[in-house]
Amino acid sequence: MFTDKVIEMILAGIKDTLYMTLVSTVFGYVLGLPLGVILSVTRKDGLKPNSVIYGAIGFICNIIRSIPFLILLILLIPFTRFLVGQSYGSTATIVPLVICAAPYIARVVESSLNEVDAGVIEAAKAMGAGNFQIIFKVLLAEARVSLFTGATITTGLLLGYSAMSGTVGGGGLGDIAVRYGYYRWQTDIMIVTVLLLIIIFQIIQHLGTRLSRRIDHRKR
16 A cells, blocks of 8 residues: 555655644744743733733633634634635644644743742842843743743644644645545554654654753753
8 A cells, every 4th residue: 555656645744744833833932932921920920910911811822722723723714714825734724723822832931930939030130130131031041941841742732733633634644644544444544644643743752851951950
C-alpha cells in the first residue's frame, strides 16, 4: 500500500502538520502573551489592579476556552474564509488554532507570572523600578522557565488540535488519517499517521524539556 504517491502524501502531511502547529503557536503567543501579562498586572494583587479590565479579558478567555475546538473551528468558518479566502486546508486551520490557543496561552502566562516571588517584585520597587521595568526585567525574566514549559505544553496541545482539524479537511496528518483510515478503511496508513503524530509530539516534548533545563539558572 505504501507506494511512492502515498509516501509523498505522508511527507506532505508531516510538513503541513508542523506548519500548522508551529505557526499557530507563534501567533498564539503574539496574542496570548500580552493578554496574560495584562491579566497578571490587573489582578486583585497585581502591579496595577483593575477589576474591569481583568474581568473583561478573563471572561472572554473563559468563553473561548469553554468551546470544544471542533465546534469553534466550524463556528469560525465564515471568519476564516474572510481572512484567508478559504475555510479548508492547513493555512485556513491556523486561524481557529490561533484563536483557540490565545486564551489558553494567556492563562498559562498569567499563572507563570503569578508564581514569581512577591519579594523580588518588592525589591525592584524599592530600587525605583517602574511597572514596565518590573514586567520585562523581573516578571518575565523570573518566570522564563515556567513560560517555556508552558510553551512546550501549548505546542503539544496545538499538534493534537491540528490533527483533529483533519475531520473537516484541515490538512496534515489528521486529514490523512481520517480520509484513509476512516473513510477508506486503510488501517495501515492510519496507524502510520498516528505513530508519526506520537513521534512528533515526543520530539517537541523532549526538545522543550531540554531547552527549559538549559535556561533554568537555578540548576547550575
